[in-house]
Amino acid sequence: MSNPSQHLAEFDINLIQPNPLQPRGTIRPETVADLVESIKEHGILEPLVLAHTPAGYQIIAGERRWRASKIVGLTHVPVVIKETTPQGMLEMAIVENVQRSDLNPIERGKAFMRLMDEFGLGNADIAKRVAKSPAYVSNTLKLLDLPDALKDGLIGGLISEGHARALSSIEDTRLMIEAYKLVLKEGASVRRAEEIARRLKKDFGDNSGNSKKTIIISDEIARLQEKLQNAFGEKSLVKLTRSKRETKVLIRLKGTPKETELQLQKILSLAK
Numbered sequence: 001m002s003n004p005s006q007h008l009a010e011f012d013i014n015l016i017q018p019n020p021l022q023p024r025g026t027i028r029p030e031t032v033a034d035l036v037e038s039i040k041e042h043g044i045l046e047p048l049v050l051a052h053t054p055a056g057y058q059i060i061a062g063e064r065r066w067r068a069s070k071i072v073g074l075t076h077v078p079v080v081i082k083e084t085t086p087q088g089m090l091e092m093a094i095v096e097n098v099q100r101s102d103l104n105p106i107e108r109g110k111a112f113m114r115l116m117d118e119f120g121l122g123n124a125d126i127a128k129r130v131a132k133s134p135a136y137v138s139n140t141l142k143l144l145d146l147p148d149a150l151k152d153g154l155i156g157g158l159i160s161e162g163h164a165r166a167l168s169s170i171e172d173t174r175l176m177i178e179a180y181k182l183v184l185k186e187g188a189s190v191r192r193a194e195e196i197a198r199r200l201k202k203d204f205g206d207n208s209g210n211s212k213k214t215i216i217i218s219d220e221i222a223r224l225q226e227k228l229q230n231a232f233g234e235k236s237l238v239k240l241t242r243s244k245r246e247t248k249v250l251i252r253l254k255g256t257p258k259e260t261e262l263q264l265q266k267i268l269s270l271a272k
Helices: 029-042 063-072 086-100 105-119 123-130 134-145 148-155 161-168 173-186 190-204 208-212 219-232 257-270
Strands: 009-012 048-053 056-061 076-083 236-243 247-253
Touching: 029 063, 048 086, 056 063, 056 076, 056 086, 063 076, 086 105, 086 123, 105 123, 105 134, 105 148, 123 134, 134 148, 134 161, 148 161, 148 173, 161 173, 161 190, 173 190, 219 236, 219 247, 219 257, 247 257
Parallel strands: 048 076
Antiparallel strands: 009 076, 048 056, 236 247
16 A cells, blocks of 8 residues: 555555564564464454654554564555654553553563653653553652562563562562562462561661671571560560571560579570
C-alpha cells in the first residue's frame, strides 16, 4: 500500500520497522511462537499501531504480532497509522505495554525514567499518561535502586513487586540480599517477606558494621536467639548473628549489679 492513512488499513509488512524507543528490553522467543500458532489459526485479531516518522513506519504497539506474522509468511498486516513525535511514540508504547502488563517491573521503571530524563516529565505527568497513581510511578522508580540480584529476580519472575518492596525496606544491601535468598529458599509469600524484613531491621537496625560479613539468616538462628532471650528474661537484650567466619552473641543485661547478678552467673556458668 503506497499511501497509508491514519485509518485502519492493510500495510506491507516489509515497510514496517521496529520501534527504536521500545521500552521492552527483550522479547522472549516463546511468546512469539505462541502468537505464530494463534495467527495461523485466527489471523491477526488486533491491528498494529504504527508511527509515521521521517525514518519510516515504526511500531508503537504490536512488535510481537509483526514478528510472528513474518514467521507465518504474511505479506500484509492490519495497521493503524498515527502522526506523532518521538516523545509521543515512547509514551504510547509505554501506555500500550503497561495496559497489557507486557513490561516487567524493571523495564517499566526504566521506561518511566526515560520519560523523566529525556522529556522532563514528573511523576504526576507520567501517572496521568499511564492512568496510574503518582505513588505507583514512584514505587516503580524505586525498584531501579534495588541490588542487581533482586532486579534479576523481578525480571525472571522469581519474586513479585510486593516481595521487592518489602525487602527494599532493609537499608543494608548485604542483609537485603541475604533476606532475598531466604525468601527464594522458602518460596515465601509477600507477608512472610515483610516479616523477615521487620525481624532484620529489629535485630540489626541501621548498624552496617555487620555488612562487611555475609550474615546467615535462618529461622533456626531466630529460634536460638528467642531461646536465649527467654532464658535471660525481659530485662535483657540478646542478639545472635552468624556468618561464615564467626558466631557473635551479644547479651545486654539491664538493671543494677544486684538485679543482674543472677543473669551474670548464668553466663559465667557457661564458661566453666
